[in-house]
Amino acid sequence: ESSLKVTGVDFLKSQNTREHHTDGYNNQNLVVRRGQPFQVQVSLNRELRAADKLSLRFGIGENPLKNRGSLLSLKPEREDFNGWKISVVKRNGKECLLSVTSSPNAPVGKYNLHVKTGANIYKPENGVIYLLFNPWCEDDAVYMASEAQKNEYVLNDTGYIYVGSAYNIYDRPWNFGQFEEFVLDACMYLLDKSKLSLTDRRDPGTVSRAMSALVNANDDNGVVLGNWSGNYISGTSPMDWIGSVTILQKYYKTKKPVRYGQCWVFAGVLNTVMRCLGVPSRCVSTFDAAHDTEENLRVDIYLNEKGEKLNSLSFDSVWNFHVWNDVWMKRTDLPNGFDGWQAIDSTPQEQSQGRFQCGPCPVKAVREGDVYLPFDSKFVYAEVNADRVYWVVKKVNGKDKYFKVGTETQAIGKNISTKAVGQNRREDITREYKYPEGSREERMSMQRAYSFIRPSGLVPRSGYASTIQTLGGNTQPLVPKEPVTQSGLHLEITNTEPLHPGNPLEMAITVKISTPGSWTVELTGSCQLQYYTGKVQANLGTIKETINLEGLSEMQVPLKIAPDAYMKTLSSVEDEVLILVTAIAEVKETNDKLTKETSMRFEYPPITVQMPETAKLYNDFTCAFIFKNKLNVTLENCKLLVEGLGIFKMTTFEQGDIMPGRIMKSEIICTPTRLGEKKIVAKLISNQIKGISTEKGIIIT
Numbered sequence: 001e002s003s004l005k006v007t008g009v010d011f012l013k014s015q016n017t018r019e020h021h022t023d024g025y026n027n028q029n030l031v032v033r034r035g036q037p038f039q040v041q042v043s044l045n046r047e048l049r050a051a052d053k054l055s056l057r058f059g060i061g062e063n064p065l066k067n068r069g070s071l072l073s074l075k076p077e078r079e080d081f082n083g084w085k086i087s088v089v090k091r092n093g094k095e096c097l098l099s100v101t102s103s104p105n106a107p108v109g110k111y112n113l114h115v116k117t118g119a120n121i122y123k124p125e126n127g128v129i130y131l132l133f134n135p136w137c138e139d140d141a142v143y144m145a146s147e148a149q150k151n152e153y154v155l156n157d158t159g160y161i162y163v164g165s166a167y168n169i170y171d172r173p174w175n176f177g178q179f180e181e182f183v184l185d186a187c188m189y190l191l192d193k194s195k196l197s198l199t200d201r202r203d204p205g206t207v208s209r210a211m212s213a214l215v216n217a218n219d220d221n222g223v224v225l226g227n228w229s230g231n232y233i234s235g236t237s238p239m240d241w242i243g244s245v246t247i248l249q250k251y252y253k254t255k256k257p258v259r260y261g262q263c264w265v266f267a268g269v270l271n272t273v274m275r276c277l278g279v280p281s282r283c284v285s286t287f288d289a290a291h292d293t294e295e296n297l298r299v300d301i302y303l304n305e306k307g308e309k310l311n312s313l314s315f316d317s318v319w320n321f322h323v324w325n326d327v328w329m330k331r332t333d334l335p336n337g338f339d340g341w342q343a344i345d346s347t348p349q350e351q352s353q354g355r356f357q358c359g360p361c362p363v364k365a366v367r368e369g370d371v372y373l374p375f376d377s378k379f380v381y382a383e384v385n386a387d388r389v390y391w392v393v394k395k396v397n398g399k400d401k402y403f404k405v406g407t408e409t410q411a412i413g414k415n416i417s418t419k420a421v422g423q424n425r426r427e428d429i430t431r432e433y434k435y436p437e438g439s440r441e442e443r444m445s446m447q448r449a450y451s452f453i454r455p456s457g458l459v460p461r462s463g464y465a466s467t468i469q470t471l472g473g474n475t476q477p478l479v480p481k482e483p484v485t486q487s488g489l490h491l492e493i494t495n496t497e498p499l500h501p502g503n504p505l506e507m508a509i510t511v512k513i514s515t516p517g518s519w520t521v522e523l524t525g526s527c528q529l530q531y532y533t534g535k536v537q538a539n540l541g542t543i544k545e546t547i548n549l550e551g552l553s554e555m556q557v558p559l560k561i562a563p564d565a566y567m568k569t570l571s572s573v574e575d576e577v578l579i580l581v582t583a584i585a586e587v588k589e590t591n592d593k594l595t596k597e598t599s600m601r602f603e604y605p606p607i608t609v610q611m612p613e614t615a616k617l618y619n620d621f622t623c624a625f626i627f628k629n630k631l632n633v634t635l636e637n638c639k640l641l642v643e644g645l646g647i648f649k650m651t652t653f654e655q656g657d658i659m660p661g662r663i664m665k666s667e668i669i670c671t672p673t674r675l676g677e678k679k680i681v682a683k684l685i686s687n688q689i690k691g692i693s694t695e696k697g698i699i700i701t
Contacts, residue, residue, distance in 0.1 A: 002045065004052045006115045006122035007094075010041040011129075021136065021155060024179035024674070029126050031184065033134035033278055035104030039089060042096045042115060053118050056086055056100065058111045058129070060198070069198055073116070074100065082106070104139035107201035108132055108277060110188050130184060133204055133278030141330045142204050144280050152421040153280035153328065157645055158679045158695075159271075161264045162417040162426055163532070165320045165578055165599035166287035169415060171426065173681045173695040174268045174283070175243025177645050178276035183245065186252035187276045190214045190223070204279050204329045205360050208344050209375060211277075212325075213357035215270045215346035217257030220355070223247065223269055226348050227260035228533055230574050235259025237574050239690040242641055242683050244272035246650050262532075262575075266346040267323035274344075280328035284343070284429070287415045289322035290386035291349060291533075297386045297453060299412070302393055303405070303595070306542040307524035307584045310393065317534040318388060318412065320578055320599050322347070324358070326418070331362060334373055338362035341432065343380050352376050366433050369448030381449055384413025384433055390595040392584065405584055406595035410437045486590040488514030489521070493581045493598035496558070501570060501602050501688055502633035502660075505540075505561040509583045511547060512554040519549045520588040525559050529569055529577045530599070537577055538569040567633065567688075576601075576690040604689055605630040607640075607682050609696040615672055617700055625666045625682050627692075629658045635686040640666055642682045646674030646700070658686070672700040 011030040016038040017023040022031040032038045040056075048054065055075045064071035074086040076098065083103025090097045111129045115122040135144040135154055144150050157178055160171035177183060191201065194210040201207065217225040224247060227238065238260050241247065247258045247269055261269070267283045274281035290299045299318050302310045324345035331338045343366070344359030352358055352375060361377040364370075366384065371377045390406040413434065420427035435442035490512040497506040509525050527540040540561045547555050559581065570577065578599040585594050611623040625642065629635055638655035642648075653666045672678065677699050684692045 004117040005045040005120050007045055008043040009124040012039050025184055026181045027184055029128050031130040033132050034102045034106045035134050035137035035140050037099045037101040039099050044094045048096055055116045057114045057116055060109050060111050104137050105202045107198045109191055135280050142279050144328055148422050153282055154275055159419045161283050161323055162285040163321050164601050166414045167598050167600050173693050175643055175645055175681055176272040177243055177245035178272050180245045182249045182252045184276055186248040187273050208327045208360050209357055211273050212344040212346045212359055213355045215266055216348040216356050218348040218356040223251045224261035224265055225257040225259045232260050232574050238262040238265050241265055242643055242681050244269045263347040264323045267325055270325050270346045274327050282326050282418045283323055284326050285321050285323045285417045286384055286413055287321050288412050289319045289383045290412045291317050291319055297382055299386050299388050301390050307526040307582050308539050309536050311536050319534055320532040338364050363432050369445035371449050371452045378453055386412045405593040487519055487587045487592050489587055489592050489594050491583050491585055491596040495600055498603050500631055502563055502631045507559045507581055508556045510554055510556045513549045514552055516551045521547050522586045524584045526582050527561050528580045530580045531575055540565045571687045604692045607684055607692055607694040614699045617672055620669050620671050623668050623670050627664045629660055629662050632660055634659050635688050638686040640684050644680040646678050647672050675700050
């Protein structure tokens, strides 16, 4: 009697991937999600009989063993093994159609499939199956009920990262590209590199924490090397990326960290990795985010007598924006009530349990003030809830003395933003992280947080400050309030003309008084260029004026900076810089002091994209990029970077110098290889301007 042998295995890729929402992956092998059935067709050398022994063997890792749980031997109609099941759907002569359902908490990763018949083992070609998290499965910890949300947070391969400043937020298009070639393989390589145990690979919390560590290169040779120095000669400037694909492909090929990233690059790549593995994920931008507050919930800002911010004294800082990620999951390791969005952050700022990793921290714990919950919730809470305290440093008898000129309790953690579901617009999610400022719930949440974080007294915390006597070290009240001045003094900073590079910067400080009487106000104002991390790059100019106000009135004081004062700095730095205006006002009669600062960004002419609204699969079409330099300065060393997922690979056009008034036009021939709505992203960079971005959608039929 001939022994039963397998002659072939068909993984029914197109049917399975459609049902598993994995048909987008550009991969030779079968990609499926856990907890959901998939089918395989096994061809045999003869018909299957009752006495025949047939089993499917799934092995994960280098050396799969049954007793370790890394080798699963599944026999049809037998009781499940580790939560996996297999059944015969139908037999047809020598063909046998099997249905396999993995456990909804199976370890994610790459499984080798072998078919065993009696003593024979058949190893199919392309026999590696990729198993991912499954937001469509109710028993999976990452289950998400809303289809629209899954389409955005799992399946959308493009999006925006919000940057700029609270005064003007803008979107930076970003291609996540989780379905592109080698991206899934790069994620699987990271999973192996993480050395997570099989048990840990079941849990999206542990996996997301490990990925937050591996996306930065610190301490584990991870994907992206951070660099905030302003010198990027030996790599790619963080401003020059328009997506994660090139970065992950390069990393997978070289297995070496890719140079260089800043926070939005880390967040963009981590978002790709989490969506690729099947965990719903979104990029979250916080404006005026506190850094390095040593968990005392305070950021000290030091100014000189001209009102200019000093870099050297400040250990801690306020970043104009910071970007991290939220991932969606049930937290089975925590008390009830903390499921849903969890913050994770791969920008290397502070070590957690000995590695540069951050999260998952329940967003609800940040809102409720439950900052004792794992992981890193004190750190995330401080980023969005610290106070900002201003000190003026004056020389008194040859020694530095520090004078407090203002406290802002509502200035940190503003306009928390992410891309809206199914729409190309910004959604404000501040309410998910914080109760409304001044509400009863906010006060209770703050009291709760303060019971776990002990804020130190109000003393300056710079290295220089520790040696001198400070102004009354009275500790902070439990719930600090915005200081109310006797004169009702209020400051506003605005730009009065568009801030175009090459033009004078025309701004104004408005001083308002809301109490009757005669008031003398000493106003000091300064203008500086700074990085988004709050580091000052150049001092551009200051004003000092004494103004007299009668009763309820206001006065606008202009602050104007000539192009010569800043253009040289603008062309020599590698990063995008913001315009920082700081104002200090002192009312003579009452000794009231108030400080206000605003960061603004330069405004640039647009890039326009010309192409059809629809195109047919595999039919070429032309896409043109047009840019007119409407500025008064020549843009030197222009480069145009373009990428269209499913249409064309990342391409760079060297454009040389573009004189004022000149028009640049570049064309690319596009061949769409995937159906549906696709996007083309373009970015122009030059010495003077670090990033004008645009995007345009096209429907491929």
